[in-house]
Structures are given as C-alpha cells and as structure tokens.
Amino acid sequence: MRKINYNIKEQLLKERADNRRSFAVLLDPDKIDFEQFTGFLEVAVQNQVDYFFVGGSLITEYSIDKLIAAVRQYTQIPVILFPGSSLHIDESADAILLLSLISGRNPELLIGQHVIAAPLIKRSGLEVLPTGYMLIESGRLTTVSYISNTTPIPRDKPAIAACTAAAGELLGLSHIFLDAGSGAIYPVPPRVISAVRQVVAVPILVGGGINSYEKASSALEAGADVIVVGNGIEENANLLPEIASAVRAFNERTENV
Ligand SMILES: CC(C)=CCC/C(C)=C/CC/C(C)=C/CC/C(C)=C/COP(=O)(O)OP(=O)(O)O
Numbered sequence: 452m453r454k455i456n457y458n459i460k461e462q463l464l465k466e467r468a469d470n471r472r473s474f475a476v477l478l479d480p481d482k483i484d485f486e487q488f489t490g491f492l493e494v495a496v497q498n499q500v501d502y503f504f505v506g507g508s509l510i511t512e513y514s515i516d517k518l519i520a521a522v523r524q525y526t527q528i529p530v531i532l533f534p535g536s537s538l539h540i541d542e543s544a545d546a547i548l549l550l551s552l553i554s555g556r557n558p559e560l561l562i563g564q565h566v567i568a569a570p571l572i573k574r575s576g577l578e579v580l581p582t583g584y585m586l587i588e589s590g591r592l593t594t595v596s597y598i599s600n601t602t603p604i605p606r607d608k609p610a611i612a613a614c615t616a617a618a619g620e621l622l623g624l625s626h627i628f629l630d631a632g633s634g635a636i637y638p639v640p641p642r643v644i645s646a647v648r649q650v651v652a653v654p655i656l657v658g659g660g661i662n663s664y665e666k667a668s669s670a671l672e673a674g675a676d677v678i679v680v681g682n683g684i685e686e687n688a689n690l691l692p693e694i695a696s697a698v699r700a701f702n703e704r705t706e707n708v
C-alpha cells in the first residue's frame with residue numbers, strides 16, 4: 452500500500468478541538484512475531500486503532516523497515532516513529548515524534564541527538580511532531596529512565612510536571628508526552644495529567660503502564676488526548692479491544708455535550 456499524505460499534527464489539533472480522544476499502539480520492533488502479525492493487524496483495524504508508534508529505548512534487531520512494510524501491506528493506520536536515538540529513524544514512517552526529554556537534565560537528549568539527526572530528518576520527508584517528553588516516576592526503574600540516565604518527575608508533584616510542560620510549550624514544543632515508561636507499575640497519575648492539562652493547550656499523549664479499561668478511562672477523563680499502550684498488549688491480546696472500547700466510550704459520552 453502506498454504512503455498516504457497524512458497531516459498528523461493537524462489531525463491531533465482537530466481531535467483536540469472536538470474533544471475527541473485517540474488510541475496509539477506502541478509496537479516494539481524487537482518483539483514483533485511476524486508469523487502472527489497479520490492477525491494482530493486485523494484486530495487493530497477492527498478496533499479502529501488511530502496510530503501505531505514504533506520504537507524503543509534500545510533496539511537490537513533493526514527491523515523497523517520490515518515492521519512498517521508489514522503495517523502498510525494490511526492497514527492504512529499511520530505509523531509514527533517513537534525513537535530512543537537518532538539511529539532509530541526510518542523514512543518509510545509517516546511522522547516522527549521529535550522528543551526532547553524535558554523532565555531530565557541530560558543535554559544529549561535535550562538537544563544533542565537532535566543536532567545529529569537534523570539533516571537526516573530534513574531529507575527524510577517525515578512529518579515532524581516536536582514533543583516535550585516527560586518521564587513520571589512509576590514505582591520501578593524503567594528501561595527509558597535507565598537508558599536516558601535521567602530521573603523521572605516524582606509522581607506526587609503535579610506542580611513540577613505542570614511547570615515543566617508549560618516551559619516546553621513556551622519553548623515552542625507542540626505536543627507533550629507524559630510517560631511513566633514502558634511496563635510501569637503505576638501509570639501517570641490523573642492528578643498529574645489534569646495539572647498539565649490546565650496549563651498547556653497542545654495535545655497531551657499519555658503512556659506507560661496503562662493495562663486496563665479503568666486506567667485508560669481515568670487518563671482520558673483527566674485530559675489525555677492520546678493513550679499509548681505497548682507492553683500490556685504484548686502480554687494480553689484482549690487488552691487492545693478493551694482499551695479501544697474505553698476510548699470509544701469516552702468519545703460517545705462526550706460527542707453531544
Ligand atoms: C532526536 C532523536 C531522533 C532521538 C532522541 C530521542 C530522545 C530525546 C529520547 C528520549 C529517551 C528515550 C530513550 C526514549 C525512548 C522511549 C521509548 C520508545 C520507549 C519504549 O519502551 P522501552 O523503554 O523500549 O521499554 P521496554 O524495555 O519495555 O521495551
């Protein structure tokens with residue numbers, strides 16, 4: 452299937468203006484079982500998954516291009532890179548979350564990797580989604596915290612999260628991603644999401660440890676525009692329809708309000 456010319460930034464802004472929420476499934480290239488992948492994609496289409504995010508803190512197989520080609524063969528779901536480093540850029544995707552890790556104080560992940568990646572991104576034709584990426588404490592040491600060598604924001608300090616997100620927006624970042632980290636024990640607390648929601652106008656993405664209908668609903672009620680789920684779906688195939696139904700229920704409930 453040919454690449455479609457999406458404008459994801461505009462799509463996210465429109466959804467936000469309409470108070471509609473979206474569902475992104477995180478695909479870890481190292482964990483895809485290509486034998487079963489077609490069936491998985493059918494389920495994703497049936498359940499109206501809005502986006503595939505593709506990436507990881509650490510990638511060992513470098514099968515991003517194969518993964519995207521498989522997605523394209525069976526679906527029109529947009530593929531957005533969620534890179535842990537400048538080595539994870541693949542121009543066959545539709546867009547890239549250009550993350551700046553604003554909750555941390557590691558200059559490499561605030562600007563260093565971006566300098567290295569800039570010429571590649573410019574020539575790739577990928578749509579760029581400039582994103583303030585914020586790690587929130589999650590009850591355990593996550594891969595992303597370890598690999599990025601940064602300390603997450605304490606989960607009981609919504610004011611720190613709000614000021615960090617506000618600073619990111621003032622700097623011109625057009626999305627905020629609140630991430631408890633893949634496999635988090637505790638997802639981003641609703642209080643943190645709503646504190647950020649009150650101070651920024653840009654779309655908010657929330658992920659990490661969302662593994663039930665209830666957790667998804669709480670994040671949506673608190674103001675998350677996009678729910679991102681990875682590990683939970685890798686572990687339990689029934690979770691994809693469950694999260695999709697939480698997003699659908701929210702959208703149906705608020706449709707005529
Ligand atoms: C500028 C460019 C192109 C890259 C740098 C991008 C930045 C700043 C990254 C920040 C830190 C980072 C390592 C983010 C990766 C986040 C991610 C895709 C997490 C997915 O989960 P994993 O952390 O891989 O967890 P598992 O161990 O469960 O697979």
Ligand SMILES: O=P(O)(O)OC[C@@H](O)CO
Nearest residue numbers: 633634658659660681682
């Ligand atoms: O794998 P999970 O815990 O769903 O987290 C998804 C994503 O937000 C991780 O960066």
Ligand SMILES: [Mg+2]
Nearest residue numbers: 479507508633
């Ligand atoms: Mg992973």
